[in-house]
Amino acid sequence: MRIGALEAGGTKMVCAVATEQGEILERESFPTTTPEESIPSLTSWFAERNVDALGIGAFGPTCVDPKSPDFGTILETPKLPWRGYALRAAFVDALDVPVGYDTDVNVACLGEATFGDSRGIADLVYVTIGTGVGAGVMCGGQLLHGMLHPEAGHMLLNRVPGDEGPCVCPSHDSCLEGLAAGPSIERRWGAKGFELADRPEVWELEASYLAQMCYNLVLCYSPRRIILGGGVMHQEQLYPLVREKTLRYLGGYITAPELEDIDSYIAAPSLSDNQGVLGCVELGRRALAAASA
Amino acid sequence: MRIGALEAGGTKMVCAVATEQGEILERESFPTTTPEESIPSLTSWFAERNVDALGIGAFGPTCVDPKSPDFGTILETPKLPWRGYALRAAFVDALDVPVGYDTDVNVACLGEATFGDSRGIADLVYVTIGTGVGAGVMCGGQLLHGMLHPEAGHMLLNRVPGDEGPCVCPSHDSCLEGLAAGPSIERRWGAKGFELADRPEVWELEASYLAQMCYNLVLCYSPRRIILGGGVMHQEQLYPLVREKTLRYLGGYITAPELEDIDSYIAAPSLSDNQGVLGCVELGRRALAAASA
Numbered sequence: 001m002r003i004g005a006l007e008a009g010g011t012k013m014v015c016a017v018a019t020e021q022g023e024i025l026e027r028e029s030f031p032t033t034t035p036e037e038s039i040p041s042l043t044s045w046f047a048e049r050n051v052d053a054l055g056i057g058a059f060g061p062t063c064v065d066p067k068s069p070d071f072g073t074i075l076e077t078p079k080l081p082w083r084g085y086a087l088r089a090a091f092v093d094a095l096d097v098p099v100g101y102d103t104d105v106n107v108a109c110l111g112e113a114t115f116g117d118s119r120g121i122a123d124l125v126y127v128t129i130g131t132g133v134g135a136g137v138m139c140g141g142q143l144l145h146g147m148l149h150p151e152a153g154h155m156l157l158n159r160v161p162g163d164e165g166p167c168v169c170p171s172h173d174s175c176l177e178g179l180a181a182g183p184s185i186e187r188r189w190g191a192k193g194f195e196l197a198d199r200p201e202v203w204e205l206e207a208s209y210l211a212q213m214c215y216n217l218v219l220c221y222s223p224r225r226i227i228l229g230g231g232v233m234h235q236e237q238l239y240p241l242v243r244e245k246t247l248r249y250l251g252g253y254i255t256a257p258e259l260e261d262i263d264s265y266i267a268a269p270s271l272s273d274n275q276g277v278l279g280c281v282e283l284g285r286r287a288l289a290a291a292s293a
Numbered sequence: 294m295r296i297g298a299l300e301a302g303g304t305k306m307v308c309a310v311a312t313e314q315g316e317i318l319e320r321e322s323f324p325t326t327t328p329e330e331s332i333p334s335l336t337s338w339f340a341e342r343n344v345d346a347l348g349i350g351a352f353g354p355t356c357v358d359p360k361s362p363d364f365g366t367i368l369e370t371p372k373l374p375w376r377g378y379a380l381r382a383a384f385v386d387a388l389d390v391p392v393g394y395d396t397d398v399n400v401a402c403l404g405e406a407t408f409g410d411s412r413g414i415a416d417l418v419y420v421t422i423g424t425g426v427g428a429g430v431m432c433g434g435q436l437l438h439g440m441l442h443p444e445a446g447h448m449l450l451n452r453v454p455g456d457e458g459p460c461v462c463p464s465h466d467s468c469l470e471g472l473a474a475g476p477s478i479e480r481r482w483g484a485k486g487f488e489l490a491d492r493p494e495v496w497e498l499e500a501s502y503l504a505q506m507c508y509n510l511v512l513c514y515s516p517r518r519i520i521l522g523g524g525v526m527h528q529e530q531l532y533p534l535v536r537e538k539t540l541r542y543l544g545g546y547i548t549a550p551e552l553e554d555i556d557s558y559i560a561a562p563s564l565s566d567n568q569g570v571l572g573c574v575e576l577g578r579r580a581l582a583a584a585s586a
Contacts (some may be wrong), residue, residue, distance in 0.1 A: 061548075076548050103478060123439040140435050146416040146515030147549045155509050156451055158467055171544040174451055219392050220513045223441030251464040253447060255354075255369050256440045 001288065005280030006042065007238070008032070008058040008087065009104060010079060010131075013042060017049050018281045022115040022207035024274065034081040035090070043094035053291075054091055055100040055283030057107030057187040057276050062087070064102050064145050072101045075148075092178075098291040100283030104128075106143045107279030108229065108269075109136030117270035118225055125223040126275070127153075128230035129210065133177040137221055152220075153177045157212045160205055163188075182232055193232055203237055210238065211245030216267060218250065224258050227270040242266055253283035295583065297344035297388075298573030299335065301325070301351040301380065302397060303424075306335055309343050311574045317567065327374040328383070336387035338436055344585075346371060347384055348393040348576030350569050353427070353516040355380070357395050357438050365394045368441075392586040393576030399423075399436045400572030401522065401562075404430030407575040410563035411518055413444040417425075419568070420446075421523035422503065424468040428544045430514055446470045453498055454518030456481075472493045473502035486525055496530050503531065504538030507559060511543065515550050535559055 002025070004193065007014040009032060016027040030236045032038060046054060061077065063070035072088020088101045102110070109126035112118045122141040128134050133153030137144040144150055165188030168176030178184060185193050189202055196202045210228070217226055228242065241263045250259070259267050269275050295318070300307040302325060311319040321338065325331060339347060354362035354370065365381020381394045395403070402419035405411045408502055415434040421427050426446030430437040437443055447468045458481030462471030471477060477488050482495055489495045503521065522533065536555045543552070551558050562568050 043382075048349075139432050139437050139439065142433050142435065144432050146517070147517045147551050148515050148547060149510045150515050151547060155511050156449065156505055156542075158449055158451055171546040172542075212449055216509070219444045219447050222437070222443050224439050224440045229334065249449075249465075253464040254441060254444060258440050 001052045001285075002050060002249070003281045003284040003288070004046045004049070004054040005277045005284060006046075006054060006056045006091070007104060007107070007280055008056060009277040010059045013038060013043060015045050016277045016280070017046075017051060018278070020281070020285045022278050022281055024277065025259070027277070032079075035085045035087075036081075039090050043091060044150040046091070046095055051095065051097060051284075053098045053100070053284040053288035054095060055280035055285070055287065056088060056091065057102055057104040057280050057283070058087055060103050060151070061148060062103060064106070064149050072099075098284070098287035100280075100287035102143060102279075102283055103134075103136065103149050104276060105134040105136030106149065107283060108275040109138050109227075109279065110143060110282050111271060111275035111277070111279030112227055112269060113138055115271060115278045117267070118227065118274060121224050123222065123224045124227070125217050125225075126227045126229065126269075127213070128231055129181060129232040130227065130230035131182050133181050133230075135217070137223075139221065144260030152217070153181075155213065155216055157209055159171060160208045163205060175208065176213050180206060180213070180232075185232065193235055197235060197237075203235060203241060206232070207245055208240055211249055212241045214242060214246040218246070218254060218259075224227075225264065226266050227269055229275070230268065233268065236268070239266065239268060294299050294345045295343060296574045296577040296581070297339045297342065297347040298570045299339075299347060299349045299384070300397060300400070300569040300573055300576060303352045306331060307340065307570060308335060308338050309570045310339075310344060311571070311572075312322060313574070313578045315571050315574055317570065320570070325372075328378045329382075332383050336384060339384070340419050344388065344390060344577075346391045346393070346577040346581035347388060348400070348573035348578070349381060349384065349581065350395055350573050350576070351380055353444070354395050354441060355396060357399070357442050360430075366391075368574055377559040391577070391580035393573075393580035395572075395576055396429065396442050397569060398427040398429030399442065399574060400429070401568040402520075402572065403436060404564060404568035404572030405520055405562060406505060408564060408571045409487055409568060410560070411478075411520065413487070414517050416515065416517045417520070418510050418514055418518075419520045419522065419562075420506070420510075422474060422521065422525040423523035424475050426474050426506075426523075428510070430516075445476075445510070448506065448509055450502055453501045456498060469502065469506050473499060473525075478525065486528055490528060490530075496528060496534060499525070500531055500534030500538055503535045504542055507535060507539040508542035509578070511539070511547060516519070517560050518557065519560065520562055522568070526561065529561070532559065550562060
């Protein structure tokens with residue numbers, strides 16, 4: 001079987017073909033422009049490769065409820081050409097194969113839980129910290145959707161005393177994305193993260209916000225592991241800081257064997273930035289299995 | 294079938310017998326003292342009534358993982374006589390019937406989702422705001438457990454500017470339970486909630502904290518409804534205030550049809566304080582069905 005994978009991001013579209021076992025056979029990226037420009041070359045790419053099924057992980061907000069008439073449609077995004085675009089339907093129509101669909105962060109979570117070091121962990125949170133912050137959540141083996149999908153990247157945080165930096169979120173005064181995503185680091189310190197690698201105060205502050213986030217994630221989802229990915233986490237000095245501060249925020253309130261091994265509890269992605277693509281493969285595999293059942 | 298229900302709370306134990314359809318036939322409360330004192334009279338109560346199964350909703354922290362050797366054991370509670378007590382096992386041994394087990398807040402959530410106005414809502418959060426704050430969570434029809442169970446009552450909140458009241462949580466500086474549970478209201482205003490009913494500033498502030506909570510619940514769980522129960526919510530003037538402030542915190546960021554009907558989105562319990570008992574009935578019914586399968 002040849003499973004197609006489409007990681008539909010706000011800046012690029014990553015296409016791949018893989019086996020059901022997650023072996024990536026081919027992979028290519030295209031810039032995300034408008035549906036009129038992007039979609040025909042994407043559908044042709046998959047059609048030429050004769051995929052038996054496709055899995056799509058899309059930027060949000062998007063409708064991930066298979067029972068809704070809007071399933072697979074991009075919703076109120078600031079990327080205006082995509083607003084209201086029926087992304088999944090375009091591939092169903094062009095390819096006539098089973099198409100699975102979820103958010104970009106849920107597929108990254110699924111990729112790690114299926115093919116990564118977190119294989120078999122049924123309660124897993126995957127957070128990407130980059131130009132925005134997004135969380136994919138698996139509870140009891142099911143990806144969490146609810147009425148829309150989680151948007152935990154906008155949870156409230158407490159401003160760290162002394163931090164006068166702006167909250168760059170246009171909708172909220174004191175939210176995670178506004179205080180801790182890449183653009184917030186750049187606005188606060190006047191340079192991009194990778195240019196600030198040798199400024200410990202930058203990462204102390206960033207780690208405090210990410211530790212507040214991890215604290216809330218532990219309390220809300222009680223996951224068995226939290227994976228932190230995305231461009232900001234390329235500053236690997238963050239991991240030990242976030243782990244230490246998370247335990248301090250928890251203050252011993254939650255006791256669980258998983259927390260005693262904090263180095264594996266708060267972990268880096270394990271799939272070399274293929275977690276999203278591989279999650280799409282698993283979505284596609286499931287769509288095919290459901291269609292054949 | 295006669296299903297037993299035990300709502301095991303920190304101050305009282307509510308016992309009931311009901312039909313599978315949720316008709317409560319008999320009900321009695323006992324004070325929660327020590328296991329040695331409490332348990333024999335509770336097991337006799339159910340044995341005399343010949344129940345075919347039992348459901349238990351217990352105060353936390355407690356182990357709700359059926360695969361764990363600690364399933365049904367009370368964990369690191371400040372109620373010392375109960376720490377490490379194998380609550381479920383005591384009833385399995387005494388009654389020799391199938392026994393379902395979950396947290397007190399998860400059973401309240403299950404009761405509302407099975408027998409209440411939220412019947413059929415698969416993504417539901419039930420929050421009790423009383424001497425503490427606890428949240429029971431159902432995602433995609435499954436009660437959320439994870440490595441322990443949610444403890445969302447201790448999520449971080451932002452202190453409302455001008456509020457100089459103490460955070461009464463012994464573990465955290467700025468958490469929901471510490472800022473908004475009953476004891477916090479009493480410490481801040483020098484009187485109990487019901488004595489403060491005619492002081493609008495009390496409920497404005499309380500509603501701000503509960504709205505921050507609802508905002509975080511929407512972002513983290515994306516529920517189709519949030520039910521607010523517990524003693525503090527007997528001040529019914531809170532509901533419209535919490536609804537209005539939650540929408541303000543969200544700032545239009547999440548659009549979903551459910552949020553457009555905010556009066557049913559943030560709702561009061563619908564089962565006249567029987568939601569916990571009825572959730573236990575459903576747990577017991579499920580345990581019986583699983584044992585007969």
